[in-house]
Amino acid sequence: MANLLDPESSTVLIIGCGTWGSSTALWLARSGYKHVTVLDPYPVPSPISAGNDVNKIVEGRSRKPFESYSGPKAEFEWTGNEVRADATDAWANDPLFREFYHETGYIISASRPETIKELYDDEQPTVENGFTEVNTAAQFRSLMPEGVLTGDFPGWKGWYKARGAGWVHARKALIAATTEAQRIGVKLVTAEVTRLIFEGGDVKGAVVADGMSYRADRTLLCAGASAPQLLDLRNQLRPTAWTLAHMKMTIEEVNLYKDLPVLFNVERGFFVEPDVDNHELKICDEHPGYCNWSKSTLDCGRASTPFARHQIPKNSEQGIRQFLQETMPHLADRSFSFARICWCADTPDREFLISKHPDYPSLVLGVGGSGHGFMHIPVIGKYIMQCMEDELEPRMQRTWRWRPETAVGRDWDALQGRWGGPNKVRNLADLGEGEWTEVGARL
Numbered sequence: 001m002a003n004l005l006d007p008e009s010s011t012v013l014i015i016g017c018g019t020w021g022s023s024t025a026l027w028l029a030r031s032g033y034k035h036v037t038v039l040d041p042y043p044v045p046s047p048i049s050a051g052n053d054v055n056k057i058v059e060g061r062s063r064k065p066f067e068s069y070s071g072p073k074a075e076f077e078w079t080g081n082e083v084r085a086d087a088t089d090a091w092a093n094d095p096l097f098r099e100f101y102h103e104t105g106y107i108i109s110a111s112r113p114e115t116i117k118e119l120y121d122d123e124q125p126t127v128e129n130g131f132t133e134v135n136t137a138a139q140f141r142s143l144m145p146e147g148v149l150t151g152d153f154p155g156w157k158g159w160y161k162a163r164g165a166g167w168v169h170a171r172k173a174l175i176a177a178t179t180e181a182q183r184i185g186v187k188l189v190t191a192e193v194t195r196l197i198f199e200g201g202d203v204k205g206a207v208v209a210d211g212m213s214y215r216a217d218r219t220l221l222c223a224g225a226s227a228p229q230l231l232d233l234r235n236q237l238r239p240t241a242w243t244l245a246h247m248k249m250t251i252e253e254v255n256l257y258k259d260l261p262v263l264f265n266v267e268r269g270f271f272v273e274p275d276v277d278n279h280e281l282k283i284c285d286e287h288p289g290y291c292n293w294s295k296s297t298l299d300c301g302r303a304s305t306p307f308a309r310h311q312i313p314k315n316s317e318q319g320i321r322q323f324l325q326e327t328m329p330h331l332a333d334r335s336f337s338f339a340r341i342c343w344c345a346d347t348p349d350r351e352f353l354i355s356k357h358p359d360y361p362s363l364v365l366g367v368g369g370s371g372h373g374f375m376h377i378p379v380i381g382k383y384i385m386q387c388m389e390d391e392l393e394p395r396m397q398r399t400w401r402w403r404p405e406t407a408v409g410r411d412w413d414a415l416q417g418r419w420g421g422p423n424k425v426r427n428l429a430d431l432g433e434g435e436w437t438e439v440g441a442r443l
């Protein structure tokens with residue numbers, strides 16, 4: 001279908017005002033679209049948005065010419081690098097976002113020799129790429145002020161990058177994107193989409209829980225891990241949850257833990273310096289994730305259904321405490337002040353799914369964050385908008401295409417390049433009530 005959109009008169013409906021939906025609203029408004037409506041069941045920041053979090057890691061990149069890539073994955077690798085480099089520039093230069101970016105550097109590491117090797121092959125943490133090796137506990141400890149890292153780092157090996165990486169205040173960036181989009185004309189409606197309007201071989205908008213219809217020339221599905229509940233995505237998305245917990249810090253600790261590089265062990269977990277607003281340290285354990293396979297879907301095509309819970313599985317708490325024991329044993333027994341499960345959605349190849357739907361020409365998909373979708377918030381909406389306008393760069397178009405052929409016979413238990421915990425994807429539906437932490441509650 002030819003692109004017949006006129007920003008002055010065309011109507012655009014975005015489903016989901018999380019990380020990608022807010023970015024898309026912002027880019028449409030900045031580009032002159034005058035009739036953009038966003039629907040989300042919750043006021044921003046939605047408690048179920050993966051982006052509603054105190055911090056996310058940014059692994060910065062610089063642009064590399066396409067010719068420096070070779071082999072069958074050249075377009076895939078170029079696309080991933082290009083969009084990340086674009087986001088890295090935007091975090092440094094876009095006045096809306098730059099105040100939320102903390103270029104503190106980061107340490108990437110692993111614990112087992114085989115993972116250390118895989119990590120090296122994947123990340124290429126070479127001196128030319130700005131990394132220095134960290135091999136001993138003393139070397140790890142020396143990267144932060146005395147008294148922060150007190151652990152023995154058993155088996156750990158990693159690489160430290162001082163510039164071009166760090167963390168962002170995720171929730172503040174998400175709110176800023178939405179507020180700015182609203183300021184320049186986007187309409188945000190708090191309403192849960194219950195179904196798309198399929199009509200005449202196309203999608204013409206969406207219906208919300210109270211029965212009201214929102215019709216539009218283009219409908220953009222940006223509902224994150226909940227997207228498969230609204231559209232048959234032919235197994236291209238696997239909603240998967242990870243876990244996070246906070247603990248209170250004293251003012252003295254907050255002052256000591258200032259401007260720290262991110263410490264990330266791909267098998268154990270990571271932490272970022274404490275949030276200065278509420279004096280809490282957030283810690284995540286690393287593992288291949290949790291799905292929620294209900295019994296009814298285990299035999300036929302599987303569906304992992306997200307749900308909200310401000311508690312985490314006790315086996316995840318153990319992972320967090322092991323991470324603390326190895327890095328900061330003085331905090332290993334401190335109680336949690338907050339915890340939650342946090343849903344994202346993996347494609348089979350962990351690249352994004354940004355595509356027009358092949359059967360419904362007015363429907364555009366902006367989904368498949370695959371565990372690394374937050375750091376792109378300053379720019380991802382531009383690519384979703386370009387897709388809607390048929391202006392997406394061809395190599396990106398091919399990488400992010402609708403690709404159900406990659407999900408035929410999908411191995412739902414695949415680790416998808418992740419490590420940690422028991423080295424398998426766990427099922428939340430298998431957990432009894434007593435197997436959740438007692439912090440917080442079910443939403």
Ligand SMILES: Cc1cc2nc3c(=O)[nH]c(=O)nc-3n(C[C@H](O)[C@H](O)[C@H](O)COP(=O)(O)OP(=O)(O)OC[C@H]3O[C@@H](n4cnc5c(N)ncnc54)[C@H](O)[C@@H]3O)c2cc1C
Pocket residue numbers: 015016017018019020021039040041042046047048049050051052055056057058191192193194222223224225226227241242243244284342343344345366367368369370371372373374375376
């Ligand atoms: C624990 C954890 C740690 C992570 N760490 C990082 C990191 O360090 N760096 C990084 O770059 N990425 C990270 N990610 C990944 C990143 O957060 C996600 O890829 C990204 O936020 C996904 O954005 P999204 O817009 O697709 O989904 P979301 O931000 O989840 O947004 C989906 C939105 O859709 C709305 N919605 C749901 N159902 C409906 C409906 N029926 N109608 C209307 N709206 C609906 C929701 O309310 C929500 O606002 C992490 C993810 C997790 C879970």
